[in-house]
Amino acid sequence: MAADKMLKFVEREQNYPDKRSAEERARDFQEIAERYAPPEADAQAARCSQCGVPYCSVHCPLHNHIPDWLRLTAEGRLREAYELSNATSTMPEICGRICPQDRLCEGNCVIEFSGHGAVTIGSVEKYITDTAWAEGWVEPLQAGPATGQSVGIIGAGPAGLTAAEYLRAEGHEVHVYDRHDRAGGLLTYGIPGFKLEKPVVMRRIERLEAGGIHFHLGFEVGGDATLDELRRKHDAILVATGVYKPREINVAGNDAQGVIRALDYLIASNRKSFGDDVPAFDDGRLDAKGKHVVVIGGGDTAMDCVRTAVRQGAKSVKCLYRRDRENMPGSQREVANAEEEGVEFVWLSAPESFTADKAVKEVAVAGMRLGAPDASGRRSPEPDPSRKFDVPADMVIKALGFDAEDLPQLFGSPDLSVTRWGTLRVDHQTMMTSLPGVFAAGDIVRGASLVVWGIRDGRDVSEQMSKWLKQRQKAERKAA
Numbered sequence: 001m002a003a004d005k006m007l008k009f010v011e012r013e014q015n016y017p018d019k020r021s022a023e024e025r026a027r028d029f030q031e032i033a034e035r036y037a038p039p040e041a042d043a044q045a046a047r048c049s050q051c052g053v054p055y056c057s058v059h060c061p062l063h064n065h066i067p068d069w070l071r072l073t074a075e076g077r078l079r080e081a082y083e084l085s086n087a088t089s090t091m092p093e094i095c096g097r098i099c100p101q102d103r104l105c106e107g108n109c110v111i112e113f114s115g116h117g118a119v120t121i122g123s124v125e126k127y128i129t130d131t132a133w134a135e136g137w138v139e140p141l142q143a144g145p146a147t148g149q150s151v152g153i154i155g156a157g158p159a160g161l162t163a164a165e166y167l168r169a170e171g172h173e174v175h176v177y178d179r180h181d182r183a184g185g186l187l188t189y190g191i192p193g194f195k196l197e198k199p200v201v202m203r204r205i206e207r208l209e210a211g212g213i214h215f216h217l218g219f220e221v222g223g224d225a226t227l228d229e230l231r232r233k234h235d236a237i238l239v240a241t242g243v244y245k246p247r248e249i250n251v252a253g254n255d256a257q258g259v260i261r262a263l264d265y266l267i268a269s270n271r272k273s274f275g276d277d278v279p280a281f282d283d284g285r286l287d288a289k290g291k292h293v294v295v296i297g298g299g300d301t302a303m304d305c306v307r308t309a310v311r312q313g314a315k316s317v318k319c320l321y322r323r324d325r326e327n328m329p330g331s332q333r334e335v336a337n338a339e340e341e342g343v344e345f346v347w348l349s350a351p352e353s354f355t356a357d358k359a360v361k362e363v364a365v366a367g368m369r370l371g372a373p374d375a376s377g378r379r380s381p382e383p384d385p386s387r388k389f390d391v392p393a394d395m396v397i398k399a400l401g402f403d404a405e406d407l408p409q410l411f412g413s414p415d416l417s418v419t420r421w422g423t424l425r426v427d428h429q430t431m432m433t434s435l436p437g438v439f440a441a442g443d444i445v446r447g448a449s450l451v452v453w454g455i456r457d458g459r460d461v462s463e464q465m466s467k468w469l470k471q472r473q474k475a476e477r478k479a480a
Contacts, residue, residue, distance in 0.1 A: 005074045009047040014117030022340040029193035041127045046074035048119050056105040064088045082132040090162045096126030100331045141211025144171030152234035157185025159441040160240035164213050177219045189267045227411035240441035247400040253354030262399035288314040292392045295319045297399030298328035305397045306343045317343045322350040322368045322381040363391045
């Protein structure tokens, strides 16, 4: 019986794909682990306990049908597993690589709580879709019957690409505008190749182009065209820009040469991986080779920076974080990978100033301790007067997170209303902003909910969206 293949978590140990040695992988930007061989992927999928209430799916932002495609994988029905995985995610092989599974699906796996180690969901997901690409199961994007409606999408990152795919399948004409010269957003230019090799992203984009989606790259909304000009060109606009404004730190020496922003650093590194000409890298400003590097921050962007610096040949790499290891926001797996590759973490520490003549040469560090919990329940860091020390630094990378850009000013559209956080203000029934026909993707998590309806001809947006969502939900139930 099929059920006999599952619930093997007691007799089979958790086993992730083998990682290349730290010494080997620190010399290149290739992914650090290979995919499973088929027997091992089947065996790991069979560890699933097939819970009545699957907490893995509950804590998945896309609500993927995880236990179902694990069962299909264990039964050797891999093409069906792919079809089900693809039903709720437009790029499952990318999710399998970069989603923080230890905080989401795997971190909430029931057998993890029992002490047997979570099912290796992300690695199986990657294996399923990589196999689908190799076997030719990933079908071309087929456009639905033409609706005569045109949608413009601002931003070619994951949200914009997902929306473009669904909208094209509905039969709309879709145009995607992005400031970069390649689509993909942070998938292309933010995340290093050792976590997500770029051909994996490019083949998804090529599939969308072949399906009739029009990409306008190197296009600045507010420069090449205002938002109002795009509104006149399209029946509806979806804003899917993400957040790119880096948070700053207010300390002396912040403007010294060698004190740089994380995204500038990562974009330069990824461009070099594509073979681009990057003057700021070539003259050494954004190259860590031979330098003492200090990264400030404890999130996944900081982990990307420290591990990139190792691969660029930094003399030393340290990460300063104001809380302790247990309270950092980044993936614990990424911390472990970084430590294996030689990164030193300096917990409970924050910069007081950057010492420089012209270029930075040292970071004055204040020790921290954890005080009373704040409104979120996390213990707030506070200075520890007994600990102060200096850290040598030729390069300081600020990885402190990101906020929303000033989109009304950037787009030349002062009537575009924003919240006090700078995010777009929307009607949560329709996802429409203060401007008719302009929608926001920022608050939409589930891929199946990314939809835009033109309203120029007076259609009821709420009614149309409700109808569309019911159709998607019916299709998903059928697929399950």
